[in-house]
Amino acid sequence: MKFPGNWLRKLVDYQCSDEELAHKLTMAGLEVESVVPVAPFFDKVVIAEVMSVQKHANADRLRVCKVDVGNYSDEPLQIVCGAQNVTEGMKTVCALIGARLPELNIRQGKIRGVESFGMLCSARELGLVSEADGLIELPDDAPAGISFREYDGLDDSIFTLKLTPNRADCLGMFGIAREVAAITAGKLNLPEIKPVNPEIADVLRIRVEEPQSCPLYCGRIVKGIITSTQTPLWMNQYLVRAGLRLINPVVDIINYVMLETGQPMHAFDLAKIEKGAEQEIRVRYAVANERLRLLNGECLDLQEDLLVIADSSKPLALAGIMGGSESEVEGGTTDIFIESAFFSPAAISGKSFKLGFSSDSSHRFERGVDFSMTRNALERATALVLDICGGKIGPVVEVSNDLPRRDAVEVRQKRIAKILGVDFGIELISEYFRRLQFGHSVSGDTFYVVPPASRFDLVIEEDFIEELARMHGYDLIPAQLPKASAHMLTEPEIGIAPVKRLRQILVARDYQEVINYTFVDTQWEADLCGNNLPVKLKNPIASHMDVMRSSLFGGLINNLQFNLNRKQSRVRIFEIGSCFSKDNDEEKEVENLAVLCSGNVHPEQWGVTDRDVDFYDVKMDVESLFWPRNIDFESAVHPALHPGKSARILIDKSPIGWIGELHPRWQRKYHLSQSAILFELQIEALASDLLPMMQVLSKFPPVRRDIAVVVENEVSMAKLLEAMNSEKDKSVSEISLFDLYSGENLEQGKKSLAFRILLQGTEKNLTDQEIDQAVNGLINVLGRKFGATLRG
Known part of the structure; x- marks a missing residue:
């Protein structure tokens, strides 16, 4: 969102510089990406009127001009000029002797033998654009002799906001002005919008077939306008500095009101709307095989999930995205129909991505537009059309259905203090809500806050607590270390291994x-x-x-x-x-x-x-x-x-x-x-750990005995070890396999397994009788369970 600072200063009184305001906005969550001057420095540049133009005697491409610079000179100045568009009677810009321009300083001199007392300027020479074909041409009513910086409002800065998707309310100057007024405690000076009384009875029937996608639609007819009039200079400046191009007075007004209020609108050429049995506007979804050529020149085969504005026979515009070229307002248009509507974000969201292009309208509608401003924006645009283009207006036709609910949200003082770590107090919280223009009531230490229609991002209690933090200032919230007791945690001996x-x-x-x-x-x-x-x-x-x-x-x-x-x-x-x-x-x-x-x-x-x-x-x-x-x-x-x-x-x-x-x-x-x-x-x-088991280390030497048993080939070593370990004497400390043999001297289908048996007493040396008893017990287990015999 781009806007000139002077526009903002007309809407809200704040006592800080542009740089200070940019810092305040950024710290309040509205990141200011850049603040750049409208024009580079130059001085002694005034509006001038060309009194006469004569051919230079020594150069075919040069002209010798007599220029009226008002009170700066008693007589017209002689200036040699090479611009091809210089003509007698035109109002342009003149740099006087001693002027300092971005790339040169102006001195008195001779050009091909003819003295020149200044320079007629193009926009490039003043650093306003990178390329220019000729001199700046000003309206006929531009007063000669006054400073061009003052006339064109060049002592200004352009702000560029990098808005997050939740702050759609700041896609219009009214929303930005409210935000600045809340942050700086400045006085808000929004223009009063009054209904315009109709002068004719002409109306256009409106039929909303998709009320869930279009809960509110307003429109009115304006007849007898003159589109050949000039858009006022002040409006041109605001539009250009906000990054929009000038088209014609009606479209410029629609764009200006969109930038001002945040409400996108559209104007149709009334003569291009199908009359049929009854001339009407329909809000519906597209049907199969419909086509629409848009204002950007793209011709679309419409899908059935696209909401359109149509007449009785054809689509006229993509609702909330872009108008159609067949019904656009052109130079010869005399009668128009202006629409102002609220389209549900769900109906518009994602459509631009699917179509492969975006627009100012879709950018706003898919984030949520202030539906309380829909009719006021229409009244504002109508009044400007009458002032600039003339004409007569008809009554407003409005079709309204179920608009989004704005229910009060409970915000507790204790919850605010817990989340932010600061106890603001009832009076300060009320003051912040008042500055934010949030309707609210208080019961004990609980606030019941109604989110405004422009703030679709305010839904739960924490959303309003964040607003209080923004108003108070994130940098003023003290950083406190968390308080917690430090205890050594026990680590169980058995549990889950990491x-x-x-x-x-x-x-x-x-x-x-x-x-x-x-x-x-x-x-x-x-x-x-x-x-x-x-x-x-x-x-x-x-x-x-x-x-x-x-x-x-x-x-x-x-x-x-x-x-x-x-x-x-x-x-x-x-x-x-x-x-x-x-x-x-x-x-x-x-x-x-x-x-x-x-x-x-x-x-x-x-x-x-x-x-x-x-x-x-x-x-x-x-x-x-x-x-x-x-x-x-x-x-x-x-x-x-x-x-x-x-x-x-x-x-x-x-x-x-x-x-x-x-x-x-x-x-x-x-x-x-x-x-x-x-x-x-x-x-x-x-990941499962075993509980460690304590064992007494024997002081006595171990005894080794080896046994070799013959078993069937199908009997696995693991089963033999399992059987012996399950029934072994307590004196047996280890049993392990050390040899496997099959072949000669063994029956077919048999194998020999040799085991090492370690025995060790914990209280005394083992006797031969105890050792033999333990080993024979193991042999008996193998014989009983597997038919094993000792290898002879």
């Missing part, structure tokens, strides 16, 4: 963390997870990222492929992230940890023989994450893993993840030059 600790363990074991997209390719889910019903995205960012992952394997394999393609053969990576799945049409999210290991076990060096990582290397990494808890591994098949080199990971007999070597089929499909070992675990299972 994910940070899992990262530390894996980094210490030479892994690097990666982060991948949760969006993956549908084919990954089918190949690596056997998931044919993944969670699909409604609006994927890419065609190959159209579903949510149910496993972290796909991203890690993609990372491996990326590294191998760049000659990085040793890859050890992990990821912690969310995975998504469907269970009876219910979408679920879980957090998993996954690891991929490929290439050499150790970085290449002379002291260690190269060896590719295998299943058991990575199995050791899995166990390190759970230590000191025990976990089990059970042979099972996973879609992503080698069927003979994969296992399900169990804890307390509940499955919590998978481990195994990548299936050769996927290694070929995804063009991997080497295989990899992967595992994936549920974070929830990993």
Whole structure:
């Protein structure tokens, strides 16, 4: 929003400089992006009348002019001029001898042998524009001899506000003036808008078919206007300095009132509105196959969600956005229909973005326009049209429906003090609300505040508290440190282990963390997870990222492929992230940890023989994450893993993840030059800590006994260890496998497992009898449960 400072000073009295006002506005939440002067400095430049123009004797392109500069000279000045538009009798601008212009100083001199006592100026020479074709041409009534700065109001500044979307009330000068009056406690001098009495009975029927989208529509006919008149200089200045271009008096007036009140309006050429059985204006939504050529020259095929202003046969304008070229006011227009309406923000919002262009009207309507000003703006525009263009007006036709409610909001003094940390007091709060022109009443320490029709952003109690903070000044609200007691928090011995600790363990074991997209390719889910019903995205960012992952394997394999393609053969990576799945049409999210290991076990060096990582290397990494808890591994098949080199990971007999070597089929499909070992675990299972248990350290030496048992090939080592640990004597401190044998000297389908058994007493040395009893107990357990026999 751009506006000249002099316009604002006419609407509100404030006693501060432009720079001080800009600071006050910015600190109150209305950011002032810039304050720039209307014109650069120049002096001794006056309005002049060209009395005569003669050809220069020594130059074809130069003219010798006699110029009347009023009281600055008793006789007309002789000035040599090269502008092609200089004519006898024109009013223009003259820089006198001694004048200082932005790029030069004026001295008396000779041009091609003819003396010149000044310079007739273009707008470029005064620094008003970057390019100009000729001299400045002023109206015939411009008085010769007065300062051009004073005449054109050039001792002024242009403010540019960077408004947030919630402050639509400041898209008009009335709203800005109210804001400045509230901030500076200045006196508000808004012009009084009086209804204009109709002189003719002509009316145009208005039919609002969409009352929810257009709750209020006003219009009136004006006949016999003269569009060839000149827009007043003061209005031209305001429009140009606000960034609008001049078109014709009627359109200029409509634009001026919009800048003044914040209410967009539109004027139709009455002769171009279809008469039919009865001439009328309809507010409706567009129908299929309708077309409309707009004022910007664009021809639209209207969609059915676009609100239009139409006559009995065709659309005339896009409601709240832009008028149509077929009904625009032109030079020969004599009769017009002026509309002023309130369109619901919901009906206008987003339409400009969809159409690919914006307008001053849509910018205001989609944020919310003051519906209490709708009719007043029409009266204001009508009065200006009569003053400038003449004509006779008809009565106002108004169609009103359910306008937005402005219910009182309860604002509590205690709540204000709690949020802002300052107790303003009842009187000061009332004063701030009065300056903001908020209607309010007080009951005890509670205010009941009615938001004005111009403030769509005031809905809840906190909105009004923010207004009080703005009025008081954010910089005047003291910064106070919060008061709170500091107590040491107890940390339970058993609870949830932080994910940070899992990262530390894996980094210490030479892994690097990666982060991948949760969006993956549908084919990954089918190949690596056997998931044919993944969670699909409604609006994927890419065609190959159209579903949510149910496993972290796909991203890690993609990372491996990326590294191998760049000659990085040793890859050890992990990821912690969310995975998504469907269970009876219910979408679920879980957090998993996954690891991929490929290439050499150790970085290449002379002291260690190269060896590719295998299943058991990575199995050791899995166990390190759970230590000191025990976990089990059970042979099972996973879609992503080698069927003979994969296992399900169990804890307390509940499955919590998978481990195994990548299936050769996927290694070929995804063009991997080497295989990899992967595992994936549920974070929830990993995050549980065990309560540490105290044990007495024995002072006595341990005793080792080895046993070798023969069992069926189908019997797993894990089941044997589980059985022995569940029924072992208290003197047995550790049981571990140290040898596996199958082959000669054993029956077909049999294998031999050798276990190391450590025994240790806590109170005394164990006797041979006690040791033999403990070991025989373990042998009996294996024989009873698995038919195991000692290997002879």
